[in-house]
Amino acid sequence: MAARPATPAAIAASDAAGAGAVAPARVPAERPRGRPCAVAAGLDIVGDRWALLVIRELLFGNHRFDEIAHYTGAPRDRLTARLRTLEAAGVVIRRQYSDRPPRFEYHLTDAGRDLAPVINALRAWGERWVVESPPIVVRHACGQPLETVTICRHCGQKVRRADLKLESRAEGWEIVRHPR
Amino acid sequence: MAARPATPAAIAASDAAGAGAVAPARVPAERPRGRPCAVAAGLDIVGDRWALLVIRELLFGNHRFDEIAHYTGAPRDRLTARLRTLEAAGVVIRRQYSDRPPRFEYHLTDAGRDLAPVINALRAWGERWVVESPPIVVRHACGQPLETVTICRHCGQKVRRADLKLESRAEGWEIVRHPR
């Protein structure tokens, strides 16, 4: 598996190095509270108001600051800060495409592209439970509107909640104490 | 907090009657900017720092205020506020299980349970790109650690990004101007 640049430690380190003069950033540093969990760790990176929308636009093929600002609706200063933290987390890379004047584009790394399933799951949920009619239609190669099913890679069966067994490896953070 | 006008709450209620009928919902009034999009609409409901962690715990079987506060690490006042907005959005319901003293539990609605794929996708991403070793192991019924694949329901093929065709139905919000 590829490099894993996104550990909170790495972020904290690169932030301390003081590369940019921007936003003191909400770097995770520590999450002393709460269950240790990959979900929480992921949310530390993409769990704010704009991050996933930025990544949506990058997946759509909009790579420039003004495009992203326009299509997400994020305030420009927030966008600047978020792009920096996403870069520090290894989710996007900033690429200069013009020397003079200096101009930049933002692209997804492998880690960033790998967020597509998260966004698709969220889109599916939003379409089902929130919006009236989908403002964006995603079609699969087969020509039909995309409807996704999640299956287990090992056995090929559809994943149902009842079929999952959870096991906590963190002491003091047991799961399901009262399975009500 | 401006109570979110019972958008999806109505859906859950009318779900029984409404066959395949979708959402008498209206797109959240309060996102005047940015591309209209089910992802953004979803994030308006579960896109803050704590919402998905709360839902994670409810999926784990922890239904009481103190449990949720402890396992998520959310400050109690934030938790109160988030539970209220999630309730207003129809994602959780608040259930009294004791009259005297008054005591309450929080449970997921169908809409809330339907967020499991989002959380699983996020867990997969976090395990791959953020954490060193998964603090929680999810096993499928087949006995193997769960690894998920997303497939298209129509054709059964694995969904790859290159196979997706996007089509915006919102005027002025076209997609992919430079598919770089």
Next chain:
DNA sequence: GAGAGTCGGTTGGATATGGCAACCTAGTGG
């Protein structure tokens, strides 16, 4: 019947973050 503990919150105050418009720099085009 005194004291401690449980549960589901509120309250107050400090701090961090977000939103907005205006501004800046270094160019290009006319």
Next chain:
DNA sequence: CCACTAGGTTGCCATATCCAACCGACTCTC
């Protein structure tokens, strides 16, 4: 010279968030 573009930065203010402390209505234990 002027207008315009891209990619931000700055200042100001409003709101959200964090945290610890507190509270009310019980129950449990001694």
